[in-house]
Amino acid sequence: MSDRRIAVPAREGRGLRLAAGSTFRVVDPGGGQVGDLFAFCADDVAEYASAEHTRVHNDRLFPQPGQPFVTNRRRPILTLAADDSPGVHDMLCAACDPARYAGLGVEGWHASCQENLRAVMSELGHPDVEVPQPINLFMNIPVRPDGTIGWEPAPTRAGDSVTFRTELDCYVVLSACPQDLVPINRDAPGPLELHVAG
Amino acid sequence: MSDRRIAVPAREGRGLRLAAGSTFRVVDPGGGQVGDLFAFCADDVAEYASAEHTRVHNDRLFPQPGQPFVTNRRRPILTLAADDSPGVHDMLCAACDPARYAGLGVEGWHASCQENLRAVMSELGHPDVEVPQPINLFMNIPVRPDGTIGWEPAPTRAGDSVTFRTELDCYVVLSACPQDLVPINRDAPGPLELHVAG
Numbered sequence: 001m002s003d004r005r006i007a008v009p010a011r012e013g014r015g016l017r018l019a020a021g022s023t024f025r026v027v028d029p030g031g032g033q034v035g036d037l038f039a040f041c042a043d044d045v046a047e048y049a050s051a052e053h054t055r056v057h058n059d060r061l062f063p064q065p066g067q068p069f070v071t072n073r074r075r076p077i078l079t080l081a082a083d084d085s086p087g088v089h090d091m092l093c094a095a096c097d098p099a100r101y102a103g104l105g106v107e108g109w110h111a112s113c114q115e116n117l118r119a120v121m122s123e124l125g126h127p128d129v130e131v132p133q134p135i136n137l138f139m140n141i142p143v144r145p146d147g148t149i150g151w152e153p154a155p156t157r158a159g160d161s162v163t164f165r166t167e168l169d170c171y172v173v174l175s176a177c178p179q180d181l182v183p184i185n186r187d188a189p190g191p192l193e194l195h196v197a198g
Numbered sequence: 199m200s201d202r203r204i205a206v207p208a209r210e211g212r213g214l215r216l217a218a219g220s221t222f223r224v225v226d227p228g229g230g231q232v233g234d235l236f237a238f239c240a241d242d243v244a245e246y247a248s249a250e251h252t253r254v255h256n257d258r259l260f261p262q263p264g265q266p267f268v269t270n271r272r273r274p275i276l277t278l279a280a281d282d283s284p285g286v287h288d289m290l291c292a293a294c295d296p297a298r299y300a301g302l303g304v305e306g307w308h309a310s311c312q313e314n315l316r317a318v319m320s321e322l323g324h325p326d327v328e329v330p331q332p333i334n335l336f337m338n339i340p341v342r343p344d345g346t347i348g349w350e351p352a353p354t355r356a357g358d359s360v361t362f363r364t365e366l367d368c369y370v371v372l373s374a375c376p377q378d379l380v381p382i383n384r385d386a387p388g389p390l391e392l393h394v395a396g
Contacts, residue, residue, distance in 0.1 A: 050292065051250070051331075052290065052291060052292035055290050055292075055347065056291050056292055056298070059347055059348075059349075060345050060346050061290070061341065061345045061346075061347065062345060072292075072329070073297060074297035074301065092250065092253050092259070093254050094250035094251045094253075094254055094270075099271060099272035099273075100254070100272065103272065130328060131270070133331075147258050147260060148257055148258050148259075149253065149257055149258065149259065150257075151257075
């Protein structure tokens, strides 16, 4: 089987509908790039991959390979099938959005993962989705013993990837995070790729 | 000024609308009881206190006294004015719900913070709110260095409290968590109190 490859340009988002049982891979072709991943049930987009339900399901801040991401109705929607990266990911931080960039001092428009998500879901026929806490792939947010969190560069090497299996029919959206005011993308937001098996 | 005291019976929820600039206190009269707190903007309940935006705003897992809880539009809605408790709180775990209790082996109905929230917001005229990640007061969820989380008894002593100031006109809902299958409430869910100044 040959992969279908979807390029996700720097600072943009892409997505598609996948049947349950599909496999897809998120690839960081250049290294050092965060990807905000979202998943919504195709039957009802009010059900989506939920960070707070996933933490409770696995008793972990982030799933390990073999563990699921569950929805806000506690149903598995994705499984982390394989992690061919340093294994550093985040599920604590909201998607960047216009208010975040305004707070960081940006004047005028700045691309954001929230707007990327909404644009892709609109193209897929769902303009009014809730914006969930994303699955922030390759994002390096250390949690320190005193309860503070840090913002560190993504440790990914060129070609690193994470592989998922879909457990429900779902929409999957990936945003190549455009954050360039904190160093999570090594100050140079780059592209990502979505490889869909089959 | 005398407080208005609202009893929150064990396993139940209570709430009210408060103007910006109000002060309220969540009291654990018997000790060892978790309270799930939610706040929604009165003007538009699609805007609510958001865990993932609050973590980013403060660069912490949970605010310290003086720091705000912000909404999913990054506006301060509550400030943690004072903490007269051991200072152990959680903002990682979803509200308990029917699916959570089914997963823990419960057959038949079990009270839940999700249903308590929905019942109170219905009484306040908003039956269809999103269920946000709660502010889990007094809830003892240690985050271990390996990324796992624990479920430990609430360390509150009788009479401990947390005080909040409202920064926006908002609905505030408090659920006395009915969880009795993991030991967060010392296996005996109890009542809470809401003291509103004025």
